[in-house]
Amino acid sequence: MPLDPNAIGTKTDPQLFQWTDRDTLLYALGVGAGTADLAFTTENSHEITQQVLPTYAVIACLPFAAAGLIGSFNFAMLLHGSQAIRLYEPLPPAGKLSVVAEVADIQDKGEGKNAVVMLKATGTDPDTSKVVAETLATAVIRGEGGFGGQPGQRPAAPEIPDREPDSKIALPTREDQALIYRLSGDRNPLHSDPWFARELAGFPKPILHGLCTYGVAGRALVAELGGNDATKVNAIAARFTSPVFPGETLTTSIWRTEPGRAVFRTEASNPDGSDARLVLEDGAAEYSD
Template sequence: MPIDPSAVGAEAGPVETSWSSKDALLYAVGVGAGTNELAFTTENSAGIDQQVLPTFAVIVGMGAPALGKAGDIDWTQLVHGEQAIELAGPIPVAGTVSTTSRITGIYDKGKGAVIATESVSVDAETGEHRFTTRSSVYIRGAGGFGGDRGPSATADPVPGGEPDHRVTTTTSPDQALVYRLSGDRNPLHADPEFAKLAGFDRPILHGLCTYGFTGRALLHNLCGGDPSRFASMEGRFSAPVFPGDELTVSMWDTGPGEARFTTSTQTGQVVIGAGRATWR
């Protein structure tokens, strides 16, 4: 069955997802946190309580994928388009959430299809809202089914002038091998032969790993390193990143508790654009 535009509104779940302190620590190391961020990378450092990076929501909030209800999807042709998270508060070091996902849009782009989804996660015991994740994917070759073209991806320029904050970090040549241990085992990020079949000369970094590096920069520069202040983050993936690349996150303050951002590599190529973040 090709992409089915009538699947908009289809739901999946609820599905329960649990995580431990170890899972949160592994994720933090997978997105580049190290010895200068012991609150996120250790659980037993003297005088330091373990905390969880806000972008961990993209790992534990994906438990009920409604995407499969949109029809036959060639997963080798899927590209991550946009990602957003909204958090009700800090993510606990260990816990269980119940997640329900639904398809919010299916768009025919001619040569491909865009599918947008939203997942809402609540505490499995109390029902308290923990976080919401929203994403869109582009599936190459899946268009032409006659559906709504949907909104166009328009340019979203950042404010003029120098950014108010800028931070550069370097990903490890082995970064994808660590990040994949948090759940995304797609061979595109580890197997050179598979990467060649996808048109790359070597494996690329997970888009959500780049997203996690970016989230760390936002957390420390906009929220003083305090996850309880981190409210939301959204961005559009625009180019691949390779393990070993530098990532520069540029941030412009646009109002109380609001900022725009971009993430670019050492070549100046923007890899996450249309970035917006809010904090408390």
């Protein structure tokens, strides 16, 4: 059975996701935070209260369970195209969410072309039913077009101002960054097994998780827009454009466009600045002053 356009709007049953302060600390380490970021990497430092990066929402409110509702396809042909999060209140160091995943859209780009699937998740407080987090992931499934769906339209990209960015924040990644990030849940060997990356995926070595790159950019946004207060950044969206290799430096350029809104893009490069290329585009963030 191919992809089913009638699956649009279908939802999973609620699933309870629980996490501890260890999980949020490990996530922060997984996206490159360290000794200079003790509010995110420790829970018992003197006069420091633990914070949770807003991008932890991609772990706590995962939409990919809805992929099981869209029909049959080859998972090896799936690419993560874009990711967005929105928080209605900050995520606590330890907590729980009742998560419902939904097929938001399925776009048919034509016979022999791609299918684009949009998966949404809503996380509510199981005690109050209040919505805490929403995530939206776009997945591109190569070669799965031609199933009889509508072509849809790509959302308009945020406009980057024709001026220098208000800030550029360069954050290094470790050679073993993907080995740390995978402990937050994504054990795909593409990010850890040199043989798998080389022989089955065509990369010279394992690549960094796209959501790790997204989380590193999120750290830059928290630093610039939130003044290192994670509770002030409540929405982040970006499109993945190129793979990143562990050990590369990620530089995020940020433009404030209007009160409470900013746009950004992220480049990867070798530590010496060579081989620079865009890896996150169409970035948009919302924050409170």
